[in-house]
Amino acid sequence: MEITRMNFSEQLENITKNLKRSCFVAFDAEFTAILTEYCFKHRLFDTNKERYDLIKNEVSKMIMTQVGLTMFQYNREDDGYAAVGYTFHLCPQAVADIDQSFIFQASTLQFLCTHNFNFKKFIYDGLPFLSKAEEAHIKQQLKDETLLDNLVHGFTIQDEKELQKYCSEVSMWLIDNEEETVYLDVKCPIMRYVVHNEIRHRFPNVLTTDSLGNSHKVLIYRDKNVEGANSAPMAILEENLMNHLLGFSQIINLLASHQKPIIGHNVFLDLILLHNQFIGPLPNKYCMFKKNINSLFPIIFDTKYISHEMRKNLSFDESWKSNALQDLYEFFSEGKCKKLEKGVNSIKMSPSFDIKQSYHEAGWDSYCSGYCFIRMGHWAACENRGRYKLVGPSEKLGALAPYCNKVNVIRGAVPFVNLVDVDPPRHRPELLHIKSMRERIINVGKVTSVLAGFGSIDVKPYGKKTALIATSSQNTADKILKQFKNDREYLIVPYNAIRHSPASQMAAWGGAFLTGGLLLYLLHKRVNK
Structure with a gap:
């Protein structure tokens, strides 16, 4: 069901009831911009903190224009799930001294037009919203009678x-x-x-x-x-x-108060936007961002991360072709998972969507995320049992508990964001150090082109004649080292912080000069005796 400012008030009671009845809620969002510039490219070098620091300022100019929520309710009588889906249309507001602003990229406009985004509902019928910070500001003005x-x-x-x-x-x-x-x-x-x-x-x-x-x-x-x-x-x-000004923020407050498990697909950017739009300005410290999100939603599952990890237990022929939401949903919904041929719970959407036209529509995508979560939870629970039969929601959540609050990171140095603990260590191979033997200034673009055939790599400058190389796999790193072992144009070796760090090199040269100076002084003193 589509929710706008025209029907929000009359539907709020039903939304609240459906939320209370649900065992978990799936979430998805559509944005006004996509971080596509070169400086926002996902790089194998990036730690989660570095990536957060890179995008937090730019993300503050973006907003969610659509939020999809699908509330999955378990029926014990038929051992199935009823999925109640909502697509909320949002629009920023100007009220008192608050004037919410955002950017719309031309490329994003083209993308939304391709997928039949309804701009009329966004502009004329979109629900208002306030962040926690903005809400506190308005309430202070009420208190001050201003x-x-x-x-x-x-x-x-x-x-x-x-x-x-x-x-x-x-x-x-x-x-x-x-x-x-x-x-x-x-x-x-x-x-x-x-x-x-x-x-x-x-x-x-x-x-x-x-x-x-x-x-x-x-x-x-x-x-x-x-x-x-x-x-x-x-x-x-x-x-x-206040209820009018809060608008969709009332739904965020309901989700936070009922603390239902939140399901999403590849939600790192969604959570950053959610913080900025509904909590307040993004904190400078990455650890504080994680703490704020976890305080609001203490149970989050990312089906992108779960599917990536569970895929490791399947052979190539058994597995889905990609972790993209559409491919993952169609893999499960079309019965291609051999481990789920028997005893799976029914999942019925109410009201139904037109599947052919609904991908990248927030309500439909939220349903797909929840659907995949149920299927993977069933598979995990049955693997734990050692036999396949119908599985209730509690057992599914228990079976997927090892993946709770772990959010997928695309093509980074660290595999996931841990919302409740320190992030995991780097899982990529050790970096490689490359030095140009002929050029006065190393050409990073040329190096990238030369090495691209070996596998997925990233290159970044590390000095006038040197650069660092990050590889996606040890096999790629080994092939590069072997190929360039005796190369006359580029010297490539495993990176060593002590040997290759500019600071270490300066310290070494400084130590050499200091030692040499001391020796000269002692020699001069001895000669003059």
Whole structure:
């Protein structure tokens, strides 16, 4: 189901109920930009901290435009799962002194157009949101009684005219009409909050409240002596305003409060964006980023990482062709996994998606992630049992516990992010050191081209005539060392920090000069005796 600002309020109760009933929730997001520039290329050199430091500033300019959540509910009677999927359309907002901004890359626009992204729903119907930091800022303004003025200062000329029109209607009603009540139709929640306050300020004797059964209407009583007259407490008006401004952030708060296991596919960038958009500005320290995410969502599974690890237990013929979400989903949904030919739980989506048109649609992709999680959890649980039969959600979660809070890292020096502990050690082969024997300045592009045929490699400068080489496998490193053993153009050897580090070399030369100077001094002193 698609959720926009048009139906969010009426669906919020159902979303909350479905979340409470779920045993885990699958997550996916679509962004306004993709980090495609050369400086953001995934490199075999990168530690997780280095990659986080590289992208955190750029990611602050990006937002999620769509968030998909699929809530998987287990039915004991038929031993199957009902999957309730939602696609939330989001759009940044300008409110008071907060003006959320973002970038849209042209390449991303083309990608979204190719996959039928609905820009109308994004711009006109997208849900607002606030980060924890922005929410605290707005609440502080409520406490300081400065929010109303800030809201009015942000009004356009059209907004000011509309506010004046509502006040004029009340004024004319009080002068020329004997009716005890009047209704104002105010659709915008921010304007509605301002109207309540402005009417109360200009006409101290009237009472204002929201009309029962129609949240758009402001009901105004002539005075407190009218039967049934009441004035909505300011706390209620402020709560209604905050709920509107929070928008989709209410869903994030629900997920955090219920602490359901969160399932995603390749979610490292998603989590960085989630922090920036719903927690606050990304911290300078990578360890603090991990701590904040774990505090919000203490149980996260990444199906990209799980599939990478579980694939090691399959032969080439048994395995999926890639770890891409679409390939992984089709491998399991089309019954290609030989280990899951019997006794698997049924999974039914409600309502159903059009599979041919829905990839890269956040709701559908979240469903695919959850589907793959269930299938891999079934496989892992049955392997632990030693036999294949129906498996409940608790046993699946238990079987996949070794992969919990381990988030896949694409083509880096470290295989995964550990959200609850220190990251694992480097899993790539030791670096290689290359020195150009002919060129005054080493040509990294040329070196990369020369070595590309040996396997997956990355090269980065390490001095005027030298560079470092990172390889994806020991086999690739061994082939390069063997091929260039007696090469006259390039000297390639295993990297040694003491021998090849510029700092170590400077220290060695400094020590040599110091020793030489001391010897000369002693020799000179002896000769002069």
